[in-house]
Structures are given as structure tokens and as C-alpha cells.
Amino acid sequence: MRGPVRWAAVGVVVVVMAMVEAAAGRFVVEKNSLRVTSPEGIKGKYECAIGNFGVPQYGGTLHGWVEYPKSNQKACKSFEDFDISFKSTRSGGRPKFVLIDRGRKLDKSAVLKAVCAGFEETTEPAICLSEDVQTNECLENNGGCWQDRDNNVTACKDTFRGRVCECPVVKGVKFVGDGYTNCEASGIGRCEIKNGGCWKETRNGKTISACSNEVSEGCKCPPGFKGDGIKSCEDIDECKEKLYCQCKGCSCENTWGSYECSCGGKEATSAVGWSFLWVIFFGLVLAGVGAYAVYKYRLRSYMDSEIRAIMAQYMPLDNQEAANQHHVAHAGDDI
Numbered sequence: 346m347r348g349p350v351r352w353a354a355v356g357v358v359v360v361v362m363a364m365v366e367a368a369a370g371r372f373v374v375e376k377n378s379l380r381v382t383s384p385e386g387i388k389g390k391y392e393c394a395i396g397n398f399g400v401p402q403y404g405g406t407l408h409g410w411v412e413y414p415k416s417n418q419k420a421c422k423s424f425e426d427f428d429i430s431f432k433s434t435r436s437g438g439r440p441k442f443v444l445i446d447r448g449r450k451l452d453k454s455a456v457l458k459a460v461c462a463g464f465e466e467t468t469e470p471a472i473c474l475s476e477d478v479q480t481n482e483c484l485e486n487n488g489g490c491w492q493d494r495d496n497n498v499t500a501c502k503d504t505f506r507g508r509v510c511e512c513p514v515v516k517g518v519k520f521v522g523d524g525y526t527n528c529e530a531s532g533i534g535r536c537e538i539k540n541g542g543c544w545k546e547t548r549n550g551k552t553i554s555a556c557s558n559e560v561s562e563g564c565k566c567p568p569g570f571k572g573d574g575i576k577s578c579e580d581i582d583e584c585k586e587k588l589y590c591q592c593k594g595c596s597c598e599n600t601w602g603s604y605e606c607s608c609g610g611k612e613a614t615s616a617v618g619w620s621f622l623w624v625i626f627f628g629l630v631l632a633g634v635g636a637y638a639v640y641k642y643r644l645r646s647y648m649d650s651e652i653r654a655i656m657a658q659y660m661p662l663d664n665q666e667a668a669n670q671h672h673v674a675h676a677g678d679d680i
Contacts, residue, residue, distance in 0.1 A: 381411075410441040482508040491528045496539050500524040521562075532561050544578045548601050553578070569602035 380390045414420075416427040420443075424430065431441050482488050483501035490501035490510035500520070502509045510524035518538050522528040535541040536556040543556035543564035555564040555574035564574030572578040583589050583604040584597035590606030591597075598605045 412441055412443055414443065490524055491522065491526060493528075493539060498528075498538070500528050529562070533558055535561070543574055544572070544576060546578075551601070553602055567602070 381388055412431060414424065414427075414429055416429065417424055431443055481503045483490070483499065483503045487499055488501035488503070488508035488510065490499060490508070491512070492499045492501070498513060498515055498520070500510050500512050500522075502511055512520035512522050512524050512528040514520070515530075515538055516534070518530050518534045519532055520528040521531045529542050530536075530538045536543075536554065536558050540554055541556035541564065543554060544566070545552065545554040545556070547553075553567055553570070555566050555570075555572075555578050557565070566572050566574045566578035569581055569583075570578040571581055580599075580601050581588075582599045584599045589597070589604060592608065595606055595608045598607075
């Protein structure tokens with residue numbers, strides 16, 4: 346490049362980008378002012394933006410070029426075939442944007458599209474998205490992305506390069522999926538949005554759900570129900586399947602998600618009364634047998650030994666009397 350201005354093909358556009366915000370060591374979309382000095386047809390100052398990968402704590406002014414090629418203006422072939430190069434011939438050369446003619450005239454919107462073409466998809470805020478630059482592709486058939494019309498949730502994001510199908514984050518709840526055919530709420534709080542995609546039904550003021558915030562994903566029918574937990578959960582008839590309330594004379598009534606068991610009628614009352622009496626009777630019998638066994642084998646032997654000890658102190662026992670008589674007989678022989 347020689348001189349302050351380099352002419353490439355039809356014209357050269359000198360671009361001055363005045364930075365408004367300093368970069369923070371990450372990709373940042375910054376609002377800028379764009380001043381076009383030539384060609385004369387689009388000369389002026391415009392509002393635009395630039396994607397800045399930036400150096401921390403540094404701002405300033407970026408000088409660059411928007412070049413419109415003399416040949417191969419639609420870029421259908423390689424520019425090398427036309428002996429055209431956009432590479433800088435010296436170190437420290439200014440950055441360049443190549444303006445390609447896609448069937449539109451060289452006007453304000455074309456220049457802005459050339460400047461904004463490097464934007465990262467889904468960048469927020471979408472400064473480059475304006476009526477002059479592009480239309481919203483999500484407005485037509487939701488861009489072909491997943492959508493929940495009832496809760497006004499969509500996976501379609503309109504960017505400068507086109508729409509992107511990406512599962513969103515709504516009220517702090519992240520949706521996961523391919524973004525095209527499926528997006529499901531995941532994590533804590535997922536049941537607050539479309540019940541986490543799980544089954545839910547309300548009857549007589551009572552609401553039962555297959556979604557639980559205690560788990561990050563999945564649906565499971567609660568106790569008393571069976572099913573996949575997504576499309577349906579059917580009530581289990583505990584009475585019909587004889588799972589509970591099977592006592593004689595008891596009446597079982599199935600309820601939604603549970604059951605009620607009651608015992609009524611004279612026959613049932615009599616049966617319960619006789620059963621109670623039999624329990625008491627057998628309890629008394631067992632207590633008597635136990636007491637007799639204790640008396641026979643423990644207390645009786647103990648009492649016998651105590652009585653013998655007492656009687657031995659006041660009167661001779663049979664064996665002691667015989668021993669005394671034998672002793673007297675031996676004494677007589679000696680005399």
C-alpha cells in the first residue's frame with residue numbers, strides 16, 4: 346500500500362471506528378460510529394458496531410478499509426484467479442473488509458453488512474440487527490426451530506448470519522435438546538415451566554404431578570399411579586387388585602391416587618369382638634402356664650430349702666435322730 350489512500354477497483358472506502366467501550370479481554374460487541382469518506386454516494390457518518398476480542402483496559406480508534414473488488418464482485422471464484430489479493434504487503438497494515446456484491450447496490454446497508462459480518466452468532470445485545478441490515482428469520486414459521494406456543498418459549502435466535510436453533514434459558518431454568526424438534530426444562534425449578542414436560546392433572550381441587558424438583562430430569566408417576574409419567578398416569582385401583590384392606594368384613598373404596606378402608610355392619614362388629622376375646626383368653630392361659638413353671642422349678646425349690654434350714658434349728662430331722670440313736674448304742678457297749 347502506498348500513500349494515505351489505496352484504490353482497489355471501483356473505489357476505496359475509508360473506515361474510522363471510534364471505540365466507545367474498552368475491551369475486557371473477551372469477545373465484546375461495542376457500539377461505534379462509522380465515517381465513510383468515499384465513494385461520494387455513501388459518504389457520511391453511520392452508527393454501527395464491531396466485535397472486539399480486545400486487550401484489557403485499552404481502547405482507542407481503529408482505522409481500516411472496506412474494499413470493493415474490480416472483478417469477481419460476487420466472489421463466485423477465487424480472487425487469485427483474477428490476480429487480486431487483499432493481504433497486507435507490510436507489517437502493521439490496517440484491517441480490511443471485502444465488500445461482496447450479492448445482488449444489492451452499494452449503499453448504506455451493504456457497507457454495514459460488510460462491517461458486521463464478523464459478529465459471533467447469538468451475541469447480545471444484537472446491535473447489528475436493524476431493519477437496514479437484516480430481517481428477523483424467526484418471524485416466519487419460527488425459523489424451523491422448536492417452539493412452545495402455550496408458554497411463549499422458543500429456541501429460535503435471530504443473528505446477523507441467520508437464525509440459530511438453540512434451547513433457551515427461561516427464568517433461570519435451562520432447556521436442553523437439539524433445538525429443532527425438542528427442548529426440555531432441566532435442573533431445579535424445571536417443574537415451574539410447563540411442569541417439566543411431565544403429566545399433571547387436577548381433580549376436585551387436588552393437583553397431582555409426575556414432575557419433581559428433587560431430580561434434575563425425567564418424569565415419574567407418584568405413588569398410587571402407574572404410567573410413563575409424560576403422557577399419562579393412571580390411578581391404581583388398590584381395592585380391585587387386592588393390595589390393601591383385605592380384613593374380613595372390611596369395605597374398600599378406591600379413590601383418585603389412594604383408597605379408603607372401613608369396617609361396618611353387625612357381622613363385622615361381632616367378628617372383631619370375638620377375635621378380641623380369644624386374644625385375651627389365650628393371653629391369660631399363657632400367663633398361667635408361665636407362672637406355674639416358675640413356681641414349680643424355681644420358687645418351690647427355694648422355699649423348700651429355706652423351710653428345711655429353719656426347722657433344723659428347732660427340731661431334729663429324721664436323719665439326725667437316727668444318727669443320735671446310733672451314737673447312744675455305741676456308748677452303752679463301752680460301759
